[in-house]
Amino acid sequence: MRAAQRGDPLAMDALLTELAPWVGRICSSIALDKGDDAMQETLISVLKNLPTLREPAALRGWVRRIAVRQALRAVTGDRSVPVADVPEAATVPDFETSVDVRETLKKLSPQRRAVLVLRYLEDLSEQEVAEMMGTPEGTVKSGLFRARETFRDQWREA
Amino acid sequence: MATMDRPIHVVGGGIAGLVAAITAAEAGAPVVLHEASGRLGGRAVGSAERPWVNLGPHVVFTDGALARWLRQRRIDIPMRGPLVRGLRLLDDRGTAFPIRHGLRLLPSIVRHDAPVDDTFRAWTEETFGGSTAELMCRLGGLITYHHDPGSLSARFMWERYRRSILSSDRVRWIAGGWLTLVDTLTERARTLGVRIELDDRLTRQALPDAPTVVATKLAAASRLLDRDLRWPGARTALLDVATAPDRGWPSVVADVRSDLATCCMIERETAPDPGALREEHAELIQAQLGVAADVSVAEGVARIEDGLDNGFPGWRESVQWRRAQILVDGVGAVDPPGTTWRDRPAVDQGDDVYLAGDAVASPGLLSEVSVNSGVHAARLALDARRRRAFAPGWPSVELTPERRLAVLAAVLPNASVETSTHVDRDVEPVDETGLGYRLEHRAGLTRATAVTASDADVRVMTLVASGLPKPARRLLERLPGRLRPWRR
Numbered sequence: 147m148r149a150a151q152r153g154d155p156l157a158m159d160a161l162l163t164e165l166a167p168w169v170g171r172i173c174s175s176i177a178l179d180k181g182d183d184a185m186q187e188t189l190i191s192v193l194k195n196l197p198t199l200r201e202p203a204a205l206r207g208w209v210r211r212i213a214v215r216q217a218l219r220a221v222t223g224d225r226s227v228p229v230a231d232v233p234e235a236a237t238v239p240d241f242e243t244s245v246d247v248r249e250t251l252k253k254l255s256p257q258r259r260a261v262l263v264l265r266y267l268e269d270l271s272e273q274e275v276a277e278m279m280g281t282p283e284g285t286v287k288s289g290l291f292r293a294r295e296t297f298r299d300q301w302r303e304a
Numbered sequence: 305m306a307t308m309d310r311p312i313h314v315v316g317g318g319i320a321g322l323v324a325a326i327t328a329a330e331a332g333a334p335v336v337l338h339e340a341s342g343r344l345g346g347r348a349v350g351s352a353e354r355p356w357v358n359l360g361p362h363v364v365f366t367d368g369a370l371a372r373w374l375r376q377r378r379i380d381i382p383m384r385g386p387l388v389r390g391l392r393l394l395d396d397r398g399t400a401f402p403i404r405h406g407l408r409l410l411p412s413i414v415r416h417d418a419p420v421d422d423t424f425r426a427w428t429e430e431t432f433g434g435s436t437a438e439l440m441c442r443l444g445g446l447i448t449y450h451h452d453p454g455s456l457s458a459r460f461m462w463e464r465y466r467r468s469i470l471s472s473d474r475v476r477w478i479a480g481g482w483l484t485l486v487d488t489l490t491e492r493a494r495t496l497g498v499r500i501e502l503d504d505r506l507t508r509q510a511l512p513d514a515p516t517v518v519a520t521k522l523a524a525a526s527r528l529l530d531r532d533l534r535w536p537g538a539r540t541a542l543l544d545v546a547t548a549p550d551r552g553w554p555s556v557v558a559d560v561r562s563d564l565a566t567c568c569m570i571e572r573e574t575a576p577d578p579g580a581l582r583e584e585h586a587e588l589i590q591a592q593l594g595v596a597a598d599v600s601v602a603e604g605v606a607r608i609e610d611g612l613d614n615g616f617p618g619w620r621e622s623v624q625w626r627r628a629q630i631l632v633d634g635v636g637a638v639d640p641p642g643t644t645w646r647d648r649p650a651v652d653q654g655d656d657v658y659l660a661g662d663a664v665a666s667p668g669l670l671s672e673v674s675v676n677s678g679v680h681a682a683r684l685a686l687d688a689r690r691r692r693a694f695a696p697g698w699p700s701v702e703l704t705p706e707r708r709l710a711v712l713a714a715v716l717p718n719a720s721v722e723t724s725t726h727v728d729r730d731v732e733p734v735d736e737t738g739l740g741y742r743l744e745h746r747a748g749l750t751r752a753t754a755v756t757a758s759d760a761d762v763r764v765m766t767l768v769a770s771g772l773p774k775p776a777r778r779l780l781e782r783l784p785g786r787l788r789p790w791r792r
Contacts, residue, residue: 155716155750155769159743162711166703167690174699181701186711189703193715248699267698 147202150193158193165189169213175263176217176256178248184220188213210268211278214260221256250297261286262293310692311336311499312685313516315506315528318346319671320660321519322489323373323678324685328517329496331686337498340505340520345486347634348671351627356481356582360449360542360592360631361571362671365467366474369672373679379492381485383476384576390555394614396562399554408436413470418462421642425454427462443469445566446558447669449635450538451594452565460639464669477576515685515692519660519678521633522649533649535663536640537633541593541604545612546586548622549574553587557615568593568611586624589616601630636662636670645673646757651680656688705741705754709765712743712752716769718777726762740764748772749780 149157169188174181191212199208251259257279264275265286272290276283314325317339325337343349350357364370364383374381393402411432418427424444428437444453444461447468453461468475478484493500508530518525526533555575559568570591573580580588591612595604605628612619637648648665651658658681662670666677691700703711713719740755752767770777 155712155743155745155752158712158715159708159752162703162708166708167687167700170701170703171691171698174701178699181699182704182707185701185703186707189711190714193711251699 147205151196151199151202153197158196161193162189165192165209169209172210172213172263172267173217173220175247175251175267176214176259177221178252178259180220181217184213184217187220188216191216210264214264214278218256218260253296254293257281258289258293261289265290310334310514310689312682312689313338313512313514314519315516316340316346316519316524316661317344317500317502318519318661318674319348319370319485319489320662320674320678320681321346321517322486322493323675324517324519324660324682325493325498326377326489326496327679327682328686329493329498331682333686333689335493335496335498337493337500338504338506339500339502342502344490344500344502345483348482348486350481350483354581356483356580357544357588357627358481358573358590359634360540360544361569361573361590362478362482364476364478365471365669365672366476367467367471369668369675371476373675377492379488381488382479384479386472386475386477387555387575388472390553390572390575392554392557392615394557394559394561394611399557399614402558405439405560408439409469411436412440412465416462418458420457420459420644422458423455423641424458424461427458428454439560440465440469442560442564442567443558445564445594446569448538448566448638449540449592449594449631450566450638451596451599453594454565455640457639457641457643459644467669477573479577480579480582481577515656515658515688517658517660517678517681517685518653519674519681521661522663523633525649525659525661529653529657531653533659535637535648537663538594538635538638539597539599539633540631540635541595541599541601541608542627542629542631543591543605543608543612544627545589545591545619546581546584546624546626547589547616547619548624549585549587550616550618550622553616557611559611559614561611564593564607566594568608570608570611570615572616584624589619595630601628604630633663636673637664651677652684656685656692658684704756706756706763706765708741709752709754709767712750712769713767716750716767717771719767719769721765721767723763723765726764727760747780749777 147161150161166185166189170181170185173184173188177184192209199205254262261275261279264270264278265272270278272286273283276286279286311334312328314321314328314335314337317337321337322344325335329335347359349355350359391402392399393405416431425437425441428440432440441454444450444465447464448456450456506528508528511528518528520528522533522535553572555572557570559570568591570589573588573590589612591608593604593608637645639645645667646665648663649659650665651660653659660674660677660681662673664673664677666673666680668676709721713721740753743750743752748770749772750769754765756763770780772780
């Protein structure tokens with residue numbers, strides 16, 4: 147981590163190996179077909195700005211924020227998506243479902259997908275999601291409710 | 305994270321399975337190794353009563369994947385070098401030290417690009433001429449254990465010819481047989497916490513829902529995964545003989561008499577490794593001869609014995625025990641004309657199942673294919689495990705070698721990227737995955753290569769980056785690797 151911050155190419159490469167599966171999951175869950183572009187932009191941004199990260203322990207929260215922003219940017223073309231600071235989540239949930247997650251995600255707006263990813267994939271609290279997305283907590287709650295409804299409908303169809 | 309406790313499963317405890325299990329465990333994953341028989345090692349162990357007597361002649365190449373993998377882990381396996389003075393060639397004129405033959409092979413030390421589509425026989429005849437070509441084809445039997453090496457792909461054979469016949473100083477014998485290697489790897493796996501389940505034959509129904517490396521022979525993998533996994537191999541007659549000691553005998557006799565399209569290799573194992581038979585006070589002679597499908601054990605063995613009569617006079621009178629058998633598909637894949645290792649059954653079988661072994665799509669010679677595919681399969685299984693841990697069922701994208709290179713190109717100082725496309729599918733692999741991604745760094749100079757194969761062609765992307773001014777950079781690029789070794 148420190149070596150990667152100093153610009154050691156081998157350490158940077160190792161960091162890519164470590165981050166790629168996780169970043170790829172966040173990016174493609176939000177940006178869907180543009181997930182690979184979003185992942186590439188995220189990883190570039192992470193490596194470029196790595197020296198500015200003072201606390202290595204904050205890495206995951208910081209990378210997550212960049213990934214969500216890049217994913218939303220890739221799919222909406224919006225360059226001003228507000229994504230604020232959030233603390234690192236300690237656990238990752240077991241969000242297993244028999245429905246086709248990808249098909250259901252397609253039916254949601256990118257912002258709602260991001261909310262869903264942060265809440266269920268990244269296990270942030272509703273308050274943390276609201277802070278990160280820069281929206282009121284109520285909006286996050288209603289968004290999650292709709293998203294769950296969509297999943298339920300999809301499951302019934304299947 | 306509850307999901308992180310989920311183990312990676314490895315089916316088959318031969319060299320490929322052990323390498324895969326160790327590689328996965330080194331990355332911190334819990335690993336369960338399922339072995340159908342009562343002991344680990346697969347074809348690297350001999351018979352039940354003498355497991356240290358290899359299943360036919362076995363060698364390691366010091367410049368190959370197995371030796372490198374062991375070196376990287378500082379695993380010390382005692383190895384013995386070749387005894388050049390004891391080398392003999394048996395041709396129609398008799399047994400002799402191979403000076404005459406060496407001269408005949410001299411033209412073949414020049415580097416060539418051998419075509420994938422031609423047979424080795426057609427290509428060598430065209431390139432080196434009749435008698436040299438004939439000898440080259442027969443000697444191919446030393447490394448393929450095949451009855452007609454000249455009929456295989458020229459590219460496949462040429463790589464093997466160069467790395468074995470022309471670089472015989474790099475050949476090593478493992479002291480105490482391959483059992484030494486198996487025992488050491490088993491010990492390493494146990495130390496890393498790999499759970500080893502012996503007498504544990506998995507069925508299709510019992511396959512775990514977890515990233516799984518199937519490191520069995522292709523036929524067993526076919527049954528287990530219910531799909532057609534096949535690749536041509538060799539059929540080989542093996543004869544092992546223990547005789548009373550006789551130090552006057554040669555160490556290796558290559559029988560290339562003209563009745564064969566291949567070579568019958570006879571090795572006195574106790575020459576490089578006096579401890580090959582452990583406690584027994586005897587010479588161990590092991591011979592192999594590639595035979596066609598219609599040749600019986602008795603016929604194959606009779607032909608081997610004829611070679612022994614010429615090279616090891618008096619052997620028949622002092623036999624203490626002997627073992628004769630025919631090994632089918634026991635020495636790895638052989639690539640027919642028009643195919644390369646990339647065309648063999650793929651390592652990534654989808655649904656988080658990965659193949660490893662000596663007959664799958666990985667580069668290398670003989671057991672090196674097992675090592676390379678074992679490492680590759682373990683890495684893919686680790687990636688799959690990380691993916692599952694984050695959230696099963698959610699969409700995901702992989703960081704392809706090309707994307708990875710693009711990321712580094714955007715970040716590293718003064719990076720330049722070149723891309724070239726090769727229609728010929730057999731571009732030299734740059735790492736053990738065969739997919740090809742390698743990053744090297746030395747004295748301020750970074751070089752990364754990504755090789756991506758599609759059905760039509762192979763793309764090679766190369767990145768060079770350095771914070772140094774151009775003249776210094778040029779100079780560094782030319783520095784021989786030995787002066788300032790590349791860090792990987």
